[in-house]
Amino acid sequence: MSASTQKSPRSYFDWNATAPLAPGVSEAVVAALTLPGNPSSNHREGRQAQALLDSSREAVADVLGAGTLDVVFTSGGTEANHLGLMGLARCGKGAVLVSPAVHPSLLAAAWRAGTEGDGCVLSPVHEDGRLVLSRAEALLSEHRPSVLGISMANHELGSVEDVEALSCLCQSAGCLLFCDAVQAVGRVPIETLVDLVDGLSMSAHKVGGPKGVGALWLRPGPAVESLVGGGRQEAGRRPGTQAVALIAGFAEACRSVAGRLADAPRQAVLRDRLAAGLEALGAILHSSGAGLCNTVNVRFPGVPGDLLVTGLDLAGFAISTGSACSSGTTEPSGVLTGIGLSKEQAMEAVRLSIGPTTQMEEVQSLLEVLGPILERAKRFC
Numbered sequence: 001m002s003a004s005t006q007k008s009p010r011s012y013f014d015w016n017a018t019a020p021l022a023p024g025v026s027e028a029v030v031a032a033l034t035l036p037g038n039p040s041s042n043h044r045e046g047r048q049a050q051a052l053l054d055s056s057r058e059a060v061a062d063v064l065g066a067g068t069l070d071v072v073f074t075s076g077g078t079e080a081n082h083l084g085l086m087g088l089a090r091c092g093k094g095a096v097l098v099s100p101a102v103h104p105s106l107l108a109a110a111w112r113a114g115t116e117g118d119g120c121v122l123s124p125v126h127e128d129g130r131l132v133l134s135r136a137e138a139l140l141s142e143h144r145p146s147v148l149g150i151s152m153a154n155h156e157l158g159s160v161e162d163v164e165a166l167s168c169l170c171q172s173a174g175c176l177l178f179c180d181a182v183q184a185v186g187r188v189p190i191e192t193l194v195d196l197v198d199g200l201s202m203s204a205h206k207v208g209g210p211k212g213v214g215a216l217w218l219r220p221g222p223a224v225e226s227l228v229g230g231g232r233q234e235a236g237r238r239p240g241t242q243a244v245a246l247i248a249g250f251a252e253a254c255r256s257v258a259g260r261l262a263d264a265p266r267q268a269v270l271r272d273r274l275a276a277g278l279e280a281l282g283a284i285l286h287s288s289g290a291g292l293c294n295t296v297n298v299r300f301p302g303v304p305g306d307l308l309v310t311g312l313d314l315a316g317f318a319i320s321t322g323s324a325c326s327s328g329t330t331e332p333s334g335v336l337t338g339i340g341l342s343k344e345q346a347m348e349a350v351r352l353s354i355g356p357t358t359q360m361e362e363v364q365s366l367l368e369v370l371g372p373i374l375e376r377a378k379r380f381c
């Protein structure tokens with residue numbers, strides 16, 4: 001290979017957008033692809049596919065400490081948020097209360113559910129994106145919503161909600177609680193979550209599984225109806241032939257969750273080094289050390305975030321300006337404007353998120369190359 005075609009090593013700092021595949025996942029997907037049967041069919045091939053579906057459901061339920069009957073496979077976190085939040089809201093028909101700092105998919109589900117019920121109310125958040133508990137309590141008593149929608153871990157800021165306190169508030173107010181756990185799985189312990197909430201969402205590709213598959217867990221009780229019509233798959237809650245191969249990959253990724261959790265303290269050390277180094281280069285931190293072990297969100301005043309993303313990309317580092325689903329838009333992140341940043345400040349934000357394979361040397365290298373990139377960007381602006 002000539003020097004000009006040689007690939008330079010890349011460092012990946014965008015684990016919140018998607019995580020690289022966990023060990024064994026691609027093998028599990030490929031093996032499942034060779035199974036010919038439809039899991040709903042009553043013959044040997046069908047039963048083989050069904051058996052794989054059953055063991056995969058067990059692996060996902062194990063992560064939650066939940067029963068398998070309550071796990072519904074979906075096409076990802078976006079669908080799980082819609083099916084869960086809209087389904088719970090339809091059980092009550094009241095208003096929907098939601099944090100403005102949640103992922104756009106949960107916010108969209110809340111608005112849609114609100115139009116079917118008594119509207120959607122936004123509950124104010126602190127500057128780290130967590131709900132202000134006293135305000136949530138007041139809104140619960142004022143609006144008597146049927147459901148509150150939250151994200152356990154914020155995808156842009158990395159802050160982690162006090163789910164236990166919110167669960168108590170909801171129980172006192174007779175309100176159901178739906179929790180987007182997509183960014184929390186494998187980063188914070190979640191095995192008590194099923195005792196605190198009425199529904200939660202997960203997405204495979206945030207824990208090293210394939211893209212395009214996820215799960216919804218629902219507390220037995222509320223009769224959540226499917227959003228589309230069709231067959232009786234997933235106990236009628238999600239019609240359509242299951243994506244058996246992707247689900248097998250999701251299950252394999254779930255088997256790595258304990259190891260990912262064990263690595264969290266190591267990642268927190270890297271996160272703190274990264275945050276301190278960025279601050280030393282003039283960054284204003286939007287995230288705090290109290291949140292997710294892997295997420296740093298900052299802005300460099302006067303420097304547009306997308307210039308830094310491009311500069312670092314050319315230097316071999318993948319970072320992002322915010323959630324991947326909003327990249328390419330000229331609108332600022334709703335999460336960042338929701339915590340009180342101006343449009344200009346929000347457009348300066350960058351998110352760096354790490355994972356189990358990130359090394360301290362990569363953090364050091366990023367900080368070294370960032371100085372000159374910032375200098376060039378400032379001259380350009």
Ligand SMILES: Cc1ncc(COP(=O)(O)O)c(C=O)c1O
Binds near residue numbers: 017182324
């Ligand atoms: C907190 C959160 N919820 C939901 C989603 C959507 O998940 P998916 O990409 O599987 O639809 C994401 C993806 O970025 C997310 O970060």
